[in-house]
Amino acid sequence: MNIQNIEPKYEILLDTICKTYETGKIKAFNAVNTELVQTYWEIGKYIVEFEQNGAKKAEYGKALLEQLSRDLSIKYGKGFSRSNLFQIRAFYTKFPKIQTVSGKLSWSHIVELIKVSDDTEREFYEKQAVIENWSVRELKRQKDSGLFLRLGVGKDKKEVLTLAKSGQIIDKPKDILKNPYIFEFLKIPEPYHIAETQLESLLCDNLQSFLLELGRGFTFVGRQYKITLNNIHYKVDLVFYHRILRCFVLIDLKINEVRHQDIGQMNMYLGYFANEENIEGDNPPIGIILSKEKDELLVEYATYGMNSQLFVQQYQFYLPNKDELREEIESVLRGDNEIII
Known part of the structure; x- marks a missing residue:
């Protein structure tokens, strides 16, 4: 007998049980993670306090971790390699107050942070x-x-x-800017010969990574967004809406150096969106021209007296020199x- 055919509310019951089970699994995982982080912090504390009462030499610390790793691995199996014990000790030294560590961070997050x-x-x-x-x-x-x-x-x-x-x-337009934007996730090989349309397509194909690079609050609206003025058609490369700032964010991509005409065109786009696309509650739109090269002096003069929400920023296809x-x-x-x- 198939109860689904007899009881029409069965699907609701099944859905309710599934949601309850999934929620329970998440809560259980979070609880285990919180206890694991707390436990590792306490172990790190014991190791550091023991070291401080012993010989203050690097060789001493190394020998202690090696001995602990052997003994704890025999007793508990995996989880107590020397490298893991080193991370546990570093956790305590870099986070001496466990109360400051968010319960939303897993041990894997902690390992990345202590690096x-x-x-x-x-x-x-x-x-x-x-x-x-x-x-x-x-x-x-x-x-x-x-x-x-x-x-x-x-x-x-x-x-x-x-x-x-x-x-x-x-809380203001400048807060969403980066200097520079990094598109290493596109994996474009040197010498970076690529057309603007290709760059746009690649960014849209990797939209999740692109949104992560843009930062919090961005929602994708569309590409090649068409606007018409006096029967002439124009297209904005990429249009987003920022949920926190409550405004449209228009992005134009440039492979080479930005020209003053590009800045004037973006200013026109901003005027159009402010008057034709904004609805009640929307703030003035933001315009970002992303360029591989940037002439600071030209940008300064080309934007003189212009919309303060128009920005020219650079992007790179490789990771920056962090040093x-x-x-x-x-x-x-x-x-x-x-x-x-």
């Missing part, structure tokens, strides 16, 4: 991973692309420290760029 040597940089990735609910893979990608360093370039000391402490706070970016941020934190009167 970041700089405390300020690590604090940012910790906060941002929670805010944006990054997977471990996404966290690794953002670290490799130097997200904190790219967001920090151009900020003063107070802004950099706020970025590290609170994560990326988005150079880090030196720039460290210079700001040291106060090297402050003007003394």
Whole structure:
């Protein structure tokens, strides 16, 4: 007898049970993860305190971890390799207060975070991973692309420290910008001979990665978005809507250097969207011209007196030199760029 044919409400029952079971599994996983992180932190604490009461030599610490690894592996099997014990110890030393560690972070997240040597940089990735609910893979990608360093370039000391402490706070157009944008996920081989239409297609084919690079709040609207003025058709390369800023974000892609005509055209697009596409509650649109090359002086003069929500930003097909970016941020934190009167 098939009860589905007899009881019409059976599907509702089945759906309710499935949802309850899935929710329970998630809660159980989160509970286990929280306990695992707590346990590893406590083990790390015991190891460090034991070391501090013993000989303060690198050889001593190495020998201790090797001995613990052998004994614990015999007793419990996997999970206590020397490398894992090293990570457990590092967890405690870099997070001396377990209360500051979010319950949303798995042990795999923690392992990635303790690889970041700089405390300020690590604090940012910790906060941002929670805010944006990054997977471990996404966290690794953002670290490799130097997200904190790219967001920090151009900020003063107070802004950099706020970025590290609170994560990326988005309340004005400039907050969504990166310097530069990194498209390494496209895996375009050198010497990067590619047309603008090809770049657009590749970004759309890798939309999930592109949205991750753009950052929190972006929703894809369309590509080659057609607008018509005086019976002349124009097309915006990519159109997004930003849920936090509540506005359209228009993106034009340029393979070579931006010209003043490109800036004028984007300004026209912004005017059109502000008057023809915006509805009640929408804020003024943002325009971003993404270019491989950028003449700062030309951009300055071409945007003089123009819409303050029009930006020209660079992109790269490869990971940035993080050492150079880090030196720039460290210079700001040291106060090297402050003007003394």
